[in-house]
Amino acid sequence: MEKGFLEEYQEYIRKTGDRKALYKAVAKEYGVQKAIYPGSFIDISPSLVIPEVTYIDNFKGAIRFFKQMDGIQDYIEQHKEYPEACKISFIGQDYTEPLEIGQVDLIISQYAGFVGQETKQYLKPGGILLCNDSHGDATLARFDDDFELIGIVSDNDNIERDNLEEYFKLPKEKPVDFALVKEKMKGLKYSVAAENYLFRKKP
Numbered sequence: 001m002e003k004g005f006l007e008e009y010q011e012y013i014r015k016t017g018d019r020k021a022l023y024k025a026v027a028k029e030y031g032v033q034k035a036i037y038p039g040s041f042i043d044i045s046p047s048l049v050i051p052e053v054t055y056i057d058n059f060k061g062a063i064r065f066f067k068q069m070d071g072i073q074d075y076i077e078q079h080k081e082y083p084e085a086c087k088i089s090f091i092g093q094d095y096t097e098p099l100e101i102g103q104v105d106l107i108i109s110q111y112a113g114f115v116g117q118e119t120k121q122y123l124k125p126g127g128i129l130l131c132n133d134s135h136g137d138a139t140l141a142r143f144d145d146d147f148e149l150i151g152i153v154s155d156n157d158n159i160e161r162d163n164l165e166e167y168f169k170l171p172k173e174k175p176v177d178f179a180l181v182k183e184k185m186k187g188l189k190y191s192v193a194a195e196n197y198l199f200r201k202k203p
């Protein structure tokens, strides 16, 4: 028998960990109302703390999951932590292809390739990119003139703004090899690193 979306989602967060506290900390700090999550798979936790989220993924498992949108909407309505009605949408396509969406306050990038680079045109000026460096997305944002590093999120979901210049430095001051990061789609082992990084899109 096919699993319902809730069972699948709960199994997913049991395996990967629930990132609701991370999304909540970021949404609260920057007053996020509208976000996109390219490469979301079935991580619908952002909708518990952000009123309008568009999930984008071209994997058939994600497409199948989001076909149960009525159940997902009901579940979020019952568990959301904001007063507005929730708006959830899903686009089952490659996020590097043009997307029919407006500008948003936040882009979420978690273990899904170069999301920040590929979708930054949908981020409003002053908007936030939340990303990790698992696939090198944070490295590319750090050295991208369109973005400014404004904070990190620690393992216990605290946003920190101090000593940001210490991040993205390699031992022995070795230069960052962007070609390698792009080819391998993998972040680098910096001397000081954080679980997640916050970048602001420059106006």
Ligand SMILES: C[S@@+](CC[C@H](N)C(=O)[O-])C[C@H]1O[C@@H](n2cnc3c(N)ncnc32)[C@H](O)[C@@H]1O
Residues within 6 Å of the ligand: 016, 038, 039, 040, 041, 042, 043, 056, 057, 058, 059, 062, 093, 094, 095, 096, 110, 111, 112, 113
């Ligand atoms: C490793 S999973 C991470 C899922 C989720 N973000 C998480 O942190 O658990 C990567 C997801 O990104 C999706 N993905 C990768 N590249 C993509 C692309 N170009 N367009 C759409 N989805 C993509 C994959 O289909 C997969 O579901």
